[in-house]
Amino acid sequence: MPEGPSIIIAKEEIRQLTGLTVATVNVNAVAIDTEALYSMPFMSVRSWGKHLLLKFNKTTLRVHFLMFGSYTINHPKPGRIAKLSITFTDGQSLYFYACAIRTIKGSLTSVYDWSADVMNKHWDHVKAIGKLKQQKESLICDALLDQEIFSGVGNIIKNEVLFRTRVHPLNKVGNIPPRRLRAIVDDARVYSFLFLKWKRAYVLKKHWEAHTKKKCPRDGHPIRKLYAGVRKRRSFFCDECQEMFDGT
């Protein structure tokens, strides 16, 4: 479920329930005020990166799927206890499993910087470059996972973008030439939309060039796997065609 494009798909599916009125709410091990939801109209759905935002009349629910979260509409998963179940007065229902849920008070715009979301129409690549310049010592494989810079980018997108732009994941941000950094920033958005298109068509995995791969599709060299950076997430890369800019 996790990365930004998957949240876009969730948003679109769940949007069909907007306009309905909440009938019942059930939570399991989630600290939210269910009282505030009863009888409330489900107004709209938005997203910020990996955050799915369900707007009700007086409150907004923030759903984060983490690694394993999922949701279903009208069909609860047999034998599973949802973190959150909502039924509407017309009989339809919405279920969230294994996710983190919070309420947000106040306006969303006061909480979220939409220009940091790589899939948002307000995405601002200039701001992203500016933030990267603030952390020259970070490895690019860590910086790409920074949700304050690249909201919505996850580990798959990270690996694919670095492969596509031919930049080695172990580069320090400050060592990457401006033109290449710009290419990374731009491709984070471009690849996210490709991810979305391929995910919708159920052909995402077959388009992976580096992530989980053994052999480089460009030159046949081995793809190396390393738990790199302070985040220790899997990096898949080709030492031959992804450049190091460390001056050596």
Added chain:
DNA sequence: GAAAATGTTATCAT
């Protein structure tokens, strides 16, 4: 059946 993985956050140390 063990292990790893599209991720974040709470808690424990330093």
Added chain:
DNA sequence: TATGATAACATTTT
């Protein structure tokens, strides 16, 4: 206090 490392959580796939 503030920062950083580690643990915890949870489910599907390999």
